Structure formats: structure tokens, C-alpha cells
Amino acid sequence: MLLVAPAVLLLAGVALYPILATVWLSLHRSILVFHEHRFIGLENWASLLGDARFWASLRTTLYFVAVAVSLELLLGLLFALLLHASFRGRGLLRAAVLVPWAIPTVVAARLWSWLFNADHGLLPALLPGHDVNWLGAPGYALHAAIVVDVWKTTPFVALILLAGLQAIPPELSRAAQLDGAGPLRILGSITLPLLRPAIAVAAVFRGLDAMRVFDAVYALTGGGPANTTETLSIYAYKTLMRSGDFGYGSTIAVATFLCVAVLAGLYLKLVMPNAGGQEA
Amino acid sequence: MIVCLGCARPPAPQPTDAVRIVFVHQPLWGEPAPFNALLDTFRREHPHIELVTQLLPNDSDVSHQYFLTSLEGQGADFDVLVADVVWVPEFARAGWISELSADFPQTELAEDFLPAAISAVTWEGKTWAVPWYLDVGLLYYRTDLVPHAPRTWGELETFTRAAMKKDPALQGFLWQGRQYEGLVCNVYETLWGFGGKSLENGHLALDTPEAAKALHTLRRFVERGLSPPSVTSAAEEESRRPFQDGRAVFMRNWPYAFGEAQKEGSLVRGKVGLSFLPTASGEPGFGTLGGWQLAINARTPPERRAAAVELIRALTSSEANVKFARAYGRNPARRSAYAALKDTSFAQLEPMLERARPRPVTPYYGMISDILQSEFSAAISGIRSPEEALQQAQRQVDRVMGAQ
Incomplete structure (x- = not known):
């Protein structure tokens, strides 16, 4: 017990205390400019339930998570399989794939905002319907943000899955090959089931990260047009830092935290126990 | 941070x-x-x-x-x-x-x-x-493409149309329509040009005919193709670059763009005029x-x-x-x-x-500008009609300012 005490104390200091302080703040009306700081119980939470902007940003965030993470897993798997095969220049390609992951998100978002530029960007010229302003048209802007996130984090997923692939003993697929299984059969019956723990890890990491997405979207669209790309984190940031409403901003932040926690719980329940069982 | x-x-x-x-x-x-x-x-x-x-x-x-x-x-x-x-x-x-x-x-x-x-x-x-x-917000114009600086919004539209007819590759009028503080400045300038006010006796009136005219005017430029679709996501630099590359007739921007446009290598060097923003009546306009x-x-x-x-x-x-x-x-x-x-x-x-004017001078501004940004953005990108956006903005602003 004594040996873990420092770790527990450290965690309590850097993780537990800030969370509890934010929860406590969410029970106050706290607006800096007016020196208002008084306990109001659950009033902020009641407003949150009736706040259309909160529900809209929750919907936006969930859509972003669902689409972006699915694409990342799919593309990540493709890349991982490709990089797992042995061919000349594999080392170079592995390094090259990591480049988007290494670029700071805000820099990447600015770069993409020029690529998406409706007048002289590269993408609108290549894509059908090229008079669409990807960053300024409702319905499009969120998808532009998803493209940026997918471009940026697929390498991360690919890397985790590649590590998973390398942990699978090659004898298994060789044995299957001898038994006459084709490459698709091997992928479906051997590789994917054994890769499940790695896929679960990648999905949890990316899912939780995407729930809190801020920088990629904020730098690309600022939440616009008309808040159609406003995620939970952007709403919390604007309320806290621009409006200076610390009570309500904390409420949104805690709500985000709760959503992430629920999602994490679901993941662990649905994916992890099975994966653990298979490993045993 | x-x-x-x-x-x-x-x-x-x-x-x-x-x-x-x-x-x-x-x-x-x-x-x-x-x-x-x-x-x-x-x-x-x-x-x-x-x-x-x-x-x-x-x-x-x-x-x-x-x-x-x-x-x-x-x-x-x-x-x-x-x-x-x-x-x-x-x-x-x-x-x-x-x-x-x-x-x-x-x-x-x-x-x-x-x-x-x-x-x-x-x-x-x-x-x-x-x-x-x-x-201060200014109107930039191409002295080689238009006869003189337009005084009214109508004149700005006519000049844009004429120049684009001669050269269809031109982009017309560039301004800042991204959901950010610059959009609030652009809208207020237009609103003042229609005789609107920022604050009256401490009251922030948004649901007004002047504000609706301002948003309709800006939206119309996008709808009629006289401003490129990209204005609804443009900040200062997204306007300045194409203007400086000679691809637009007019631009609303801050004074820094003039220095850039006159630099060596600028394609519009010596062809840029500065003026007041237009108004409805033709009197010199008001920049933010x-x-x-x-x-x-x-x-x-x-x-x-x-x-x-x-x-x-x-x-x-x-x-x-x-x-x-x-x-x-x-x-x-x-x-x-x-x-x-x-x-x-x-x-x-x-x-x-x-003739510059400040945005509403109120301690609530930090809270209000967030509302203005999103509702103005909804109106100019066609998500809501200007009237509807202004009503929604008014309701939210009243709640914030009345909360005290």
C-alpha cells in the first residue's frame, strides 16, 4: 500500500482535484466580469438540458466521432496490412506514413484550409461540384474537418495495428495456407480475430480523443458556419474563455467528460473483456 | 495554455x-x-x-x-x-x-x-x-477596373457586375464572412451604412430593419455570384491574397492590406484605391x-x-x-x-x-460577440433568413444583458 501511495497522491493531485474543482464550479453562477460567484445548485445543469446549442454540439461531436473513427480504423487497417508485407523500401514508407501524425494539428488544419479554399484550393478543383465552399457551406464544413482528422490520425491507428500484426505468429497463416486457405480467408479467420485487441485499443484511443476534438476543427472553421461545426470542446472553450462564464462553461466541460466516460465504459464492456478472454 | x-x-x-x-x-x-x-x-x-x-x-x-x-x-x-x-x-x-x-x-x-x-x-x-x-475597415478598389470608388451599395454592385462582365474570371467583392470577430466588424459596417446604431441608451437593438438590410445586402452578393462562395469562410488573409493576385474588383479589409498590395511583386501595385465603405445614401461610410x-x-x-x-x-x-x-x-x-x-x-x-465607429461599447461584449458571430454566419451562409437570425440573436443578447 505504502509503495503505491506516491502514485495515488500524484494522480489525485493532477487528475482528481481538477475534475472535482470543475464539478464544484459547475454548481455556481460564476462570471468574472461581474464578480459574480455564488452557489446555484443544479441550475446550470437544468439550463444545459434545455440548451439547444449544447445538444447540437453533442450531435456534431458524436457524428464526428462515428464517421472519423470508422474511417481511421478502416484506412489504418489497410495501411497496416500494406506496411506489414515485406517489400523493398518498407522502412522508408513506414517513416513517410508517420509524417501527418508528426505535424502539429493546428499547422495541419491551416494547411488544409488552403487546400479546401473554394477559389484556388486544390481539392474543390478536383472534386465534383467544384463551386461548393467546403469550409463555409453547412453540411460540408464538418466533413472537411473529418477529412483533416482522418488524414492526421490514420497513421497513429496504422501504427498500433501494425504492432498488433507483428505480434501474430507467422506460422498460423502459413499453416492455414498449407490447408488451402486463400488470403481473404486468412484475413477473416486468423488475422482479424487475433488483431481484435489492437483494434480495440486503437478504437478506444481515437474515440476518446475525437470526443474531445478541439484544435483541428477550431483552426479550420472556428466552429462555423453558424456553429455547424461546433464540438463540445469548442462550445466549452468559447463559454469559458470568450464569454468568461466559468460556471456554465464548467458545466459543459463536465458534461463532455461524462460523455467521454460513458463512451469509454461502453467500449470496455463491449470490446475489451472478449479481447482479454481470447488472449488467455 | x-x-x-x-x-x-x-x-x-x-x-x-x-x-x-x-x-x-x-x-x-x-x-x-x-x-x-x-x-x-x-x-x-x-x-x-x-x-x-x-x-x-x-x-x-x-x-x-x-x-x-x-x-x-x-x-x-x-x-x-x-x-x-x-x-x-x-x-x-x-x-x-x-x-x-x-x-x-x-x-x-x-x-x-x-x-x-x-x-x-x-x-x-x-x-x-x-x-x-x-x-479601421476600408474599401479597396482596383483603379484600373472601375471609374471611381463606389459611394452606395448599389453602385458597388453595378461596378462589380460591369467588371465581371468584361472579365468573367474576376471574383467581384471580397470580404470576411467566416464565423469570427471579423464578420461582426463587416456586418456592423454595413449596418451603419443603412443608418443603424450599435447601442441605443444601453440597449443593443439587432432585430431592426437596418440590420436586416445589412445582412440581406451581404447575402445577396454571395447569392448573385458577385462575391465568391469562399467569402463565407474567409478571414483577412483569404481576402487579401486573391485581391493582391489581381483576381478581384473590390475588397473590404484593414489598412495593413494596402502596404502589402503596394509591395514589390504585388500584381496590383499602383492599381489600388482606398475609400470609405459604401452606404445606402451615398454619404461616406463608417469603418469598424x-x-x-x-x-x-x-x-x-x-x-x-x-x-x-x-x-x-x-x-x-x-x-x-x-x-x-x-x-x-x-x-x-x-x-x-x-x-x-x-x-x-x-x-x-x-x-x-x-468616421470610424466602435462595436457596441459594453462590458457584455465578450459574451455578445459569440452570439453575433454565429447568427450573422447563419444569415450570410443562407442557413437562416436574416430576419430569423436577427430575432434569434436578439433573444440571446437580451437574455445575456438582462441577466445582470
């Missing part, structure tokens, strides 16, 4: 009874030498003051966040700060900055400072800051006032406060205004500085600055 606070230069040896004051400001870009020379002159003339400068990030939102947390935390680790025009009433109401009416009386300011600059540092009839340098003011931390103790007032006096003097204009292209806030600069391109900005 981490705020970079690097000392610009090591403090020189000082007499032991020196008063140490700290000045925080954003980077000015360009050569540091002229600014340092100005500070060194101040140090020489005030040997009893030990002046230390600290840099803030060059991002208005991040600086605001820094001031919010540090001033509310009652920190006295800096004495003189640089505030955006829209922060002054907020900081004053919160009691974070020191009232300066005794040091810089309104009557004294009125003698030389431009009226818009004074209104931006005044709240409830008192002085809270001193204007350092200004910005931007820029930075110097204020004093309310926690600064009296002996340091006196030194801080000296520093503000030195940095906002007419001579300092002129030096700043020449070295950094910053627009002076004083009429006498424009008189001294009458042979330069600054002189042509003075009439526009004379």
Missing part, C-alpha cells in the same frame, strides 16, 4: 531606489530596433524607473484569456497592458484596470485624439485607457474601429502607478505615434500625428478614421 513571457532585454543597472514597472504587449513584428529606441529614450529620461517588457502571444483570443485569468487572479505582476478596443469596458466593469480620468481627462483627449478612439477608451463617461494605434490601447493594472500600487502613467504618456505621444507609423505601419490615434505624416500614405486614412 502556456503564455510565453520572455523578457525582451536585460534590465540595465538602476539606482537602488528605482521603481520597477512591467509592460506586457503583443509582438509588433518588423525590426525591434525602433521600438527599443523608443523605450531606451524613456529609460534615459526617467532614470528612477526600471522598465521591463514582456511579450504576449500574437493571438488576440489567447491574450484575452491570459488577462482574464491573471487579472481575476488579482496578479500584480505587470503594470501596463495592451488591450483590444472591445476589452476596455469589460476590464473596466470588472475592476481590473485603473481609472485614468485624472491622468488623462476626457477634455485633454478630445484636443488631439480621433473621436472613435476616445469613445473606445471611455466607459460611463470616464477614461480607462489611452489609444495607442488604430485600425480596431486597434490597441494602453491601460494600467488596477492592482498596481501607487508608486508604480505614477511611473506607469509616465510610460503611457511617452508611448502615446504624437512623436511616438509618428515613429510607430513609420517603423511599423501602425495608424496613429492623434490628429497631430497625421499632420506630421501628411506626405505619406497614412494621410489618406485620416478621413476614414475620423
Whole structure:
């Protein structure tokens, strides 16, 4: 017990205390400019339930998570399989794939905002319907943000899955090959089931990260047009830092935290126990 | 977020009874030498003051966040700060900055400072800051494509149409429609041109015919293809670049774009005219006032406060205004500085600055601008009709301002 005490104390200091302080703040009306700081119980939470902007940003965030993470897993798997095969220049390609992951998100978002530029960007010229302003048209802007996130984090997923692939003993697929299984059969019956723990890890990491997405979207669209790309984190940031409403901003932040926690719980329940069982 | 606070230069040896004051400001870009020379002159003339400068990030939102947390935390680790025009009433109401009416009386300011600059540092009839340098929304036009600067919105549309008919590759009128603070400036300029007001007796009226006309006008440019679809996501640079590449007829932007357009290598060098924004009636229009003011931390103790007032006096003097204009292209806030600069391109900005107007001067501005940004964005990108967006904005604004 004594040996873990420092770790527990450290965690309590850097993780537990800030969370509890934010929860406590969410029970106050706290607006800096007016020196208002008084306990109001659950009033902020009641407003949150009736706040259309909160529900809209929750919907936006969930859509972003669902689409972006699915694409990342799919593309990540493709890349991982490709990089797992042995061919000349594999080392170079592995390094090259990591480049988007290494670029700071805000820099990447600015770069993409020029690529998406409706007048002289590269993408609108290549894509059908090229008079669409990807960053300024409702319905499009969120998808532009998803493209940026997918471009940026697929390498991360690919890397985790590649590590998973390398942990699978090659004898298994060789044995299957001898038994006459084709490459698709091997992928479906051997590789994917054994890769499940790695896929679960990648999905949890990316899912939780995407729930809190801020920088990629904020730098690309600022939440616009008309808040159609406003995620939970952007709403919390604007309320806290621009409006200076610390009570309500904390409420949104805690709500985000709760959503992430629920999602994490679901993941662990649905994916992890099975994966653990298979490993045993 | 981490705020970079690097000392610009090591403090020189000082007499032991020196008063140490700290000045925080954003980077000015360009050569540091002229600014340092100005500070060194101040140090020489005030040997009893030990002046230390600290840099803030060059991002208005991040600086605001820094001031919010540090001033509310009652920190006295800096004495003189640089505030955006829209922060002054907020900081004053919160009691974070020191009232300066005794040091810089309104009557004294009125003698030389431009009226818009004074209104931006005044709240409830008192002085809270001193204007350092200004910005104003302007209309840029291509002297080779249009006969003269358009005076009305109708004329701007006609000229755009005619120029685009001759050269269909042209983009027409560029402005800033991204959901951000710049959009609020663009909309207010149009609204003032239709006779609207920012505030009436402390009431922020948005659900008005003037505001609806303003949003309809801007939206119409997009709908009719006289502004490219990209304006609804454009900030300053997304407008300036195509304009500078010769691909547009008109542009709304801040004065910095003029310097860029006249640089060597610019495709529109010598072909750019500056004018007032258009109005409905044809009278010269009103640009949004931007820029930075110097204020004093309310926690600064009296002996340091006196030194801080000296520093503000030195940095906002007419001579300092002129030096700043020449070295950094910053627009002076004083009429006498424009008189001294009458042979330069600054002189042509003075009439526009004379007619500049501040956004609603209210301590609620930080809370309100978020609402304005999203509703104005909804109207100009066609998500809601202008009337509907304005009603929604009015409802939210009333809730915020009535909440107090």
C-alpha cells in the first residue's frame, strides 16, 4: 500500500482535484466580469438540458466521432496490412506514413484550409461540384474537418495495428495456407480475430480523443458556419474563455467528460473483456 | 495554455531606489530596433524607473484569456497592458484596470485624439485607457477596373457586375464572412451604412430593419455570384491574397492590406484605391474601429502607478505615434500625428478614421460577440433568413444583458 501511495497522491493531485474543482464550479453562477460567484445548485445543469446549442454540439461531436473513427480504423487497417508485407523500401514508407501524425494539428488544419479554399484550393478543383465552399457551406464544413482528422490520425491507428500484426505468429497463416486457405480467408479467420485487441485499443484511443476534438476543427472553421461545426470542446472553450462564464462553461466541460466516460465504459464492456478472454 | 513571457532585454543597472514597472504587449513584428529606441529614450529620461517588457502571444483570443485569468487572479505582476478596443469596458466593469480620468481627462483627449478612439477608451463617461494605434475597415478598389470608388451599395454592385462582365474570371467583392470577430466588424459596417446604431441608451437593438438590410445586402452578393462562395469562410488573409493576385474588383479589409498590395511583386501595385465603405445614401461610410490601447493594472500600487502613467504618456505621444507609423505601419490615434505624416500614405486614412465607429461599447461584449458571430454566419451562409437570425440573436443578447 505504502509503495503505491506516491502514485495515488500524484494522480489525485493532477487528475482528481481538477475534475472535482470543475464539478464544484459547475454548481455556481460564476462570471468574472461581474464578480459574480455564488452557489446555484443544479441550475446550470437544468439550463444545459434545455440548451439547444449544447445538444447540437453533442450531435456534431458524436457524428464526428462515428464517421472519423470508422474511417481511421478502416484506412489504418489497410495501411497496416500494406506496411506489414515485406517489400523493398518498407522502412522508408513506414517513416513517410508517420509524417501527418508528426505535424502539429493546428499547422495541419491551416494547411488544409488552403487546400479546401473554394477559389484556388486544390481539392474543390478536383472534386465534383467544384463551386461548393467546403469550409463555409453547412453540411460540408464538418466533413472537411473529418477529412483533416482522418488524414492526421490514420497513421497513429496504422501504427498500433501494425504492432498488433507483428505480434501474430507467422506460422498460423502459413499453416492455414498449407490447408488451402486463400488470403481473404486468412484475413477473416486468423488475422482479424487475433488483431481484435489492437483494434480495440486503437478504437478506444481515437474515440476518446475525437470526443474531445478541439484544435483541428477550431483552426479550420472556428466552429462555423453558424456553429455547424461546433464540438463540445469548442462550445466549452468559447463559454469559458470568450464569454468568461466559468460556471456554465464548467458545466459543459463536465458534461463532455461524462460523455467521454460513458463512451469509454461502453467500449470496455463491449470490446475489451472478449479481447482479454481470447488472449488467455 | 502556456503564455510565453520572455523578457525582451536585460534590465540595465538602476539606482537602488528605482521603481520597477512591467509592460506586457503583443509582438509588433518588423525590426525591434525602433521600438527599443523608443523605450531606451524613456529609460534615459526617467532614470528612477526600471522598465521591463514582456511579450504576449500574437493571438488576440489567447491574450484575452491570459488577462482574464491573471487579472481575476488579482496578479500584480505587470503594470501596463495592451488591450483590444472591445476589452476596455469589460476590464473596466470588472475592476481590473485603473481609472485614468485624472491622468488623462476626457477634455485633454478630445484636443488631439480621433473621436472613435476616445469613445473606445471611455466607459460611463470616464477614461480607462489611452489609444495607442488604430485600425479601421476600408474599401479597396482596383483603379484600373472601375471609374471611381463606389459611394452606395448599389453602385458597388453595378461596378462589380460591369467588371465581371468584361472579365468573367474576376471574383467581384471580397470580404470576411467566416464565423469570427471579423464578420461582426463587416456586418456592423454595413449596418451603419443603412443608418443603424450599435447601442441605443444601453440597449443593443439587432432585430431592426437596418440590420436586416445589412445582412440581406451581404447575402445577396454571395447569392448573385458577385462575391465568391469562399467569402463565407474567409478571414483577412483569404481576402487579401486573391485581391493582391489581381483576381478581384473590390475588397473590404484593414489598412495593413494596402502596404502589402503596394509591395514589390504585388500584381496590383499602383492599381489600388482606398475609400470609405459604401452606404445606402451615398454619404461616406463608417469603418469598424480596431486597434490597441494602453491601460494600467488596477492592482498596481501607487508608486508604480505614477511611473506607469509616465510610460503611457511617452508611448502615446504624437512623436511616438509618428515613429510607430513609420517603423511599423501602425495608424496613429492623434490628429497631430497625421499632420506630421501628411506626405505619406497614412494621410489618406485620416478621413476614414475620423468616421470610424466602435462595436457596441459594453462590458457584455465578450459574451455578445459569440452570439453575433454565429447568427450573422447563419444569415450570410443562407442557413437562416436574416430576419430569423436577427430575432434569434436578439433573444440571446437580451437574455445575456438582462441577466445582470
